[in-house]
Structure formats: C-alpha cells, structure tokens
Amino acid sequence: MIKKPIIALDFSSMDEVVCFLETFTSDEPLYVKVGMELYYQAGPQIIGFLKEKGHQIFLDLKLHDIPNTVYQAMKGLARLGVDMVNVHAAGGKKMMEAALKGLEDGTSIGQKRPKLIAVTQLTSTSEEEMQYGQLIKATLMESVIHYAKQAHEAGLDGVVCSAQEAKHILLATTDRFMCVTPGIRMAEDDKNDQLRVMTPSQARKNGAAAIVVGRSITKKSNPRMAYEQIKDEWMVEIENEKLYS
Numbered sequence: 007m008i009k010k011p012i013i014a015l016d017f018s019s020m021d022e023v024v025c026f027l028e029t030f031t032s033d034e035p036l037y038v039k040v041g042m043e044l045y046y047q048a049g050p051q052i053i054g055f056l057k058e059k060g061h062q063i064f065l066d067l068k069l070h071d072i073p074n075t076v077y078q079a080m081k082g083l084a085r086l087g088v089d090m091v092n093v094h095a096a097g098g099k100k101m102m103e104a105a106l107k108g109l110e111d112g113t114s115i116g117q118k119r120p121k122l123i124a125v126t127q128l129t130s131t132s133e134e135e136m137q138y139g140q141l142i143k144a145t146l147m148e149s150v151i152h153y154a155k156q157a158h159e160a161g162l163d164g165v166v167c168s169a170q171e172a173k174h175i176l177l178a179t180t181d182r183f184m185c186v187t188p189g190i191r192m193a194e195d196d197k198n199d200q201l202r203v204m205t206p207s208q209a210r211k212n213g214a215a216a217i218v219v220g221r222s223i224t225k226k227s228n229p230r231m232a233y234e235q236i237k238d239e240w241m242v243e244i245e246n247e248k249l250y251s
C-alpha cells in the first residue's frame with residue numbers, strides 16, 4: 007500500500023513543477039506522478055530533478071506497442087530509477103510480459119526494479135463508449151477484470167483502474183495485487199472529464215492500494231491544504247483498518 011496520495015504533476019514545464027513544489031516544505035518527500043504532458047515537454051531531466059529532491063516517482067507513460075518495442079523502451083526507462091511505470095493492458099499479455107522482462111533486464115544489480123502496472127479501462131471511459139467506441143461486447147466491469155487477470159498472469163504488480171472496480175479485481179486475482187486508482191475526488195469537487203470517480207475514503211474501503219490525485223490538488227487555490235485533506239481522509243481509513251483488524 008502507498009500511504010501518500012500520488013500527486014499527478016500535470017504541468018507543461020519544469021518551472022511550473024518547481025513553483026508547485028514550493029508550496030510544500032522542502033524536506034517533505036512526496037509520491038508524484040509524471041505523465042505524458044510533463045515528460046514529453048520537460049524530458050528525462052525532470053526525473054533526475056524530482057529524484058534529487060527525494061520524491062518517489064510513478065512514470066505514467068502508458069506504453070502500448072509491439073512486444074519488442076515495449077521491451078526496449080522499458081529497458082531504457084528502468085535506468086531512470088523511477089519507482090513505478092505502466093503499460094496499457096490492451097497491448098496484450100505478450101506485450102506485458104515483454105515490458106516486465108525489459109524492466110528486469112534494465113535494472114542494475116543492487117537497484118530495485120520499478121513496479122509495473124497495467125491500465126485496464128481509463129477512468130474517463132464509460133461502458134457506452136467502451137461497447138460502441140471500442141466494440142468490446144462485455145460490461146465495463148468484465149472488461150476491467152479480464153485485463154486485470156491478464157496483467158496478473160503476465161506477472162505484473164498491479165493495475166490502474168477506478169476504485170469502483172478494486173474490490174472485484176482483488177477477488178479475481180490476489181489481495182496483494184495493487185489497484186492504483188486515479189479518478190479521485192473529494193465529495194464537493196468537480197469531476198472534470200473523469201467518469202468513474204470515488205472519494206479517498208471510498209477508494210480505500212473498496213481496496214485501492216494507492217490513490218492518484220491531480221486537479222483536486224494542483225488546481226486548488228491552496229494545493230498544500232487540499233493535499234493534506236485528501237491525505238487525512240485516506241489515512242483515517244487505513245488507521246481504522248488497523249483498529250478493527
């Protein structure tokens with residue numbers, strides 16, 4: 007389980023990241039997510055910068071290509087020393103196995119292999135979009151569980167899913183399989199383009215191992231306060247579990 011909310015650094019430059027991080031105390035290690043927007047514009051230097059500051063990093067590039075290309079790309083990403091990376095489960099089991107092998111081969115001795123997780127169905131996707139846009143003739147839950155099982159069989163550490171699906175995924179795989187869940191909103195927040203959302207508390211009750219939060223922190227007038235509120239709500243559930251276990 008990841009005890010801190012993972013903050014999605016959806017910014018387009020290093021300067022914006024520096025400015026955002028200034029709202030946090032310099033000695034507070036965070037768990038941050040670098041996605042396509044930031045990585046494609048700031049490049050690998052952003053990873054070095056965040057690591058130097060002591061932050062943990064989920065590099066969210068959602069690889070999806072033929073197995074050999076994904077293998078080679080993952081081999082390279084392993085050398086960046088990030089903590090977690092991902093692929094799209096829609097790329098198939100062979101692609102996921104190749105991604106894992108690439109990470110293993112690219113991780114030097116003494117270094118920890120980054121965790122590898124697979125995106126099931128994006129949290130902005132509806133069942134209608136999936137059935138008519140992607141022509142997948144299943145319910146959204148069935149599709150998510152199918153992808154999770156494939157990721158589990160390929161040896162991955164977990165999946166990206168909505169917290170709405172986490173409980174079912176854990177039942178279909180094992181309780182150690184990680185459900186990393188974006189689409190997290192406080193009850194009063196705007197959903198924006200997210201469709202399958204949950205609050206931090208609902209997410210943990212449903213078995214999420216980690217929550218990923220972007221705009222509900224980064225777009226707030228006081229991001230630091232928003233982060234603390236989300237972290238508190240998430241941690242209260244974790245503490246309650248300890249009390250009643």
Ligand SMILES: O=c1ccn([C@@H]2O[C@H](COP(=O)(O)O)[C@@H](O)[C@H]2O)c(=O)[nH]1
Pocket residue numbers: 014016041125127128129130166167188189190198200218219220221222
């Ligand atoms: O299914 C997915 C996979 C990835 N994401 C990413 O998480 C954050 C969520 O940002 P919010 O501002 O909290 O909506 C964003 O970086 C997405 O690329 C996702 O939302 N859903």
